[in-house]
Amino acid sequence: MALPPLSVRGIRVPALCYGTAWKEDATEALVAAALAAGFRAIDTANQRKHYYEAGVGKAIARAVRDGLRRDELFVQTKFTFLDGQDARLPYDRDAPIGDQVVQSFRSSLEHLGLDVLDSLVLHGPSQRDVLGAADHEAWTAMESLAEQGRVALLGISNVTARQLTELVELAHVPPAFVQNRCYANRGWDAEVRKLCHAHDIVYQGFSLLTANRAVVSGKQVTAIAAFRTDPEIPNSGSASLFTIVRGGR
Numbered sequence: 001m002a003l004p005p006l007s008v009r010g011i012r013v014p015a016l017c018y019g020t021a022w023k024e025d026a027t028e029a030l031v032a033a034a035l036a037a038g039f040r041a042i043d044t045a046n047q048r049k050h051y052y053e054a055g056v057g058k059a060i061a062r063a064v065r066d067g068l069r070r071d072e073l074f075v076q077t078k079f080t081f082l083d084g085q086d087a088r089l090p091y092d093r094d095a096p097i098g099d100q101v102v103q104s105f106r107s108s109l110e111h112l113g114l115d116v117l118d119s120l121v122l123h124g125p126s127q128r129d130v131l132g133a134a135d136h137e138a139w140t141a142m143e144s145l146a147e148q149g150r151v152a153l154l155g156i157s158n159v160t161a162r163q164l165t166e167l168v169e170l171a172h173v174p175p176a177f178v179q180n181r182c183y184a185n186r187g188w189d190a191e192v193r194k195l196c197h198a199h200d201i202v203y204q205g206f207s208l209l210t211a212n213r214a215v216v217s218g219k220q221v222t223a224i225a226a227f228r229t230d231p232e233i234p235n236s237g238s239a240s241l242f243t244i245v246r247g248g249r
Contacts, residue, residue, distance in 0.1 A: 006202060014074055040074060044112075046077055046107055047080040047123060053077060057112040076121060077108045079101050079142070084123060097137040097141070121157050125159060130162060131170075142173075159192065177201065181207045184214070
């Protein structure tokens, strides 16, 4: 299914991104297969608890050896606070937050075999309802990396509408992406998506299909799947649900 790329702050971003969480030792093979199948955007995180970032790097290196150009690929990773990590930390646990961001970023470059990143995402705020001092410090360090030309775009994940509003107000380099779970039973994250639209932020929905199995298999979506005639879009509930949320007909 070919979808046109997005233009995000003047940067070409593929419309579909291959996620790499929970793939462990299969990460390299699965990312290599995704690249071979046509994916050109890869999402990962420097959080060994749930991601194997170095495996992503090995798959990228293999694809580049086979002829893939770096400028064809969009690579996004994340900085994860200490509470979201296990013992395999990519930074000094006692360092200030800003230093941890830089250490994690350098580690990501090493894992991925890259000189610059296309997108760096704050992997969830440090607090549940509002932004805290740690979030401000982390974002300031991320902004510094962007201003140095070491990363093109910044984003935040697992964020509430209130937190996103705060971030937009305080940010010197505004977020280009929000990456959130998107649930039918929570109104498709409508409030956050509305804010994203108002501030020219791209909404990256994850768990869109696996978290909405009842909708995917429901009568409305399966009827749309049966009705569709576009040969480039599979007649499946999953493809139809993705198209609906993305804004297609």
